[in-house]
Amino acid sequence: MDTIACSSCFVDQGLRLDAEQIGIAGDASCPNCGSTEGKKLDKSFLSSLAYRFFVWGSFGRTEYGGAPLIQFNELQKTTITPPPWMQADVALFESLLGIGFFYYGPRLWMVGEIEPLKALESLKERPKIIAKILKTYPSRHIESNRNFYRIRKDPKHPDLHTEFDSPPNPYLGSGRLDSLELPILYASPDLEVCVHECRVTAEDELYLATLVPSRVLKVLDLSVIPDESESVTEFESLDMAIHQLFMAGKHSYEITRAIAGAAKQAGFDGIIYPSYFSLLRLGLMPLRTTYGLSHRRAPELQAQEESFTVPNLAVFDRPIESGLLKVACINKLVLSRVAYEFHFGPASF
Ligand SMILES: [Zn+2]
Incomplete structure (x- = not known):
C-alpha cells in the first residue's frame, strides 16, 4: 500500500471519523503528518473519502429526486468556501489528488x-x-x-x-x-x-x-x-x-x-x-x-x-x-x- 495521508491529517472531526472507517491500520508513520496512530490512506482511499464526504455528504433531496451540491474533478479549481477549520483539509485533497471542489449544477432529470x-x-x-x-x-x-x-x-x-x-x-x-x-x-x-x-x-x-x-x-x-x-x-x-x-x-x-x-x-x-x-x-x-x-x-x-x-x-x-x-x-x-x-x-x- 502506497500511503499518502492518514486520518490524523484532518482537522474536521467528520472527515477524521470517515477517514478512520475507510483507512487501514499500520505502524508506519504518515508521510504527510508523521502520525503512526492514524488509519492509512492511499490515493484511491483518499479519493473515496473525498467522494463520500463532499459529494454524497452534500446530497440534498428535492420534491422529486435530489442531487449532490458539491462535485470535484481534476480540471477545476476549488470554488467552494469551506468553514475556517476545514480549509487546510480541502488544501490537502487539492495537493495530494490534484483536484478542485466546485458547486454542482445537477442534470435536471435528477x-x-x-x-x-x-x-x-x-x-x-x-x-x-x-x-x-x-x-x-x-x-x-x-x-x-x-x-x-x-x-x-x-x-x-x-x-x-x-x-x-x-x-x-x-x-x-x-x-x-x-x-x-x-x-x-x-x-x-x-x-x-x-x-x-x-x-x-x-x-x-x-x-x-x-x-x-x-x-x-x-x-x-x-x-x-x-x-x-x-x-x-x-x-x-x-x-x-x-x-x-x-x-x-x-x-x-x-x-x-x-x-x-x-x-x-x-x-x-x-x-x-x-x-x-x-x-x-x-x-x-x-x-x-x-x-x-x-x-x-x-x-x-x-x-x-x-x-x-x-x-x-x-x-x-x-x-x-x-x-x-x-x-x-x-x-x-x-x-x-x-x-x-x-x-x-x-x-x-
Ligand atoms: Zn497523516
Whole structure:
C-alpha cells in the first residue's frame, strides 16, 4: 500500500471519523503528518473519502429526486468556501489528488424534471400515464408457499388474526397507497424493511404475523426496471418517474394511490413496489450516475440496480378477512439492539 495521508491529517472531526472507517491500520508513520496512530490512506482511499464526504455528504433531496451540491474533478479549481477549520483539509485533497471542489449544477432529470412524472402530477394527463404503467410493468404471480411479514404496534388482541389485516376505516388514507376507497395491507418478505417502515421505538409492544397467500396472487410489479427502448433518455423514462415517485414523501401519495386504484380496477390482487428504505438498508447514494448518466439507464448496470431494490408488497382490500391471506403464525418481536451506520458531510460550503 502506497500511503499518502492518514486520518490524523484532518482537522474536521467528520472527515477524521470517515477517514478512520475507510483507512487501514499500520505502524508506519504518515508521510504527510508523521502520525503512526492514524488509519492509512492511499490515493484511491483518499479519493473515496473525498467522494463520500463532499459529494454524497452534500446530497440534498428535492420534491422529486435530489442531487449532490458539491462535485470535484481534476480540471477545476476549488470554488467552494469551506468553514475556517476545514480549509487546510480541502488544501490537502487539492495537493495530494490534484483536484478542485466546485458547486454542482445537477442534470435536471435528477431533480424531477421527467416528462412522465410531470404528466402524473397533472390530473388531466394522469390516467394516460397510469394506463402506460399498467401496460409496461410486468404482472407477477406470488405462489402460496411464499412468506410475508407484517408488524403491529400495541395491538389490543395480539392473538386475533384480523388485528393484522388492513387498518379499519378511520385509519385509512395516511399511507403511500391506501385510501378510504381502497384499504391496503402492507407487508414485506424482508423483516428489516417491516421493522423500519413501522417506525418502531423501544417502548412499543411489537407483534409479527407471518402471512401466506391461500391461492396464487396476481400482482403488478413496480420494483423492476421495465423494458424501455435504449433511445429513451432519463428525461422521458417511465422507470425514472416511478423510481423518483416511490422515493418521494407525502406530496407524492395522491399519485401512488391513483396507481393502486387503477391496478385494482385492472384485476390485480396487489402491487409490489420499491421500498423507500431500500437505499438506506443497502447503504447506497440515491440516483447514482457516471458522467451525468443514470445507472438505471445503462443496460450493463440494470441487473445490479434492480438488486438494490428491496420489494414491498401491498395487498388490496382486507385480505385476511376475505381469506386471501392466511395468518400462519404470530410472534412477539423483541428489539434487542438498534444499530445505525452513518458518515459525514460538510455543514456549510
Ligand atoms: Zn497523516
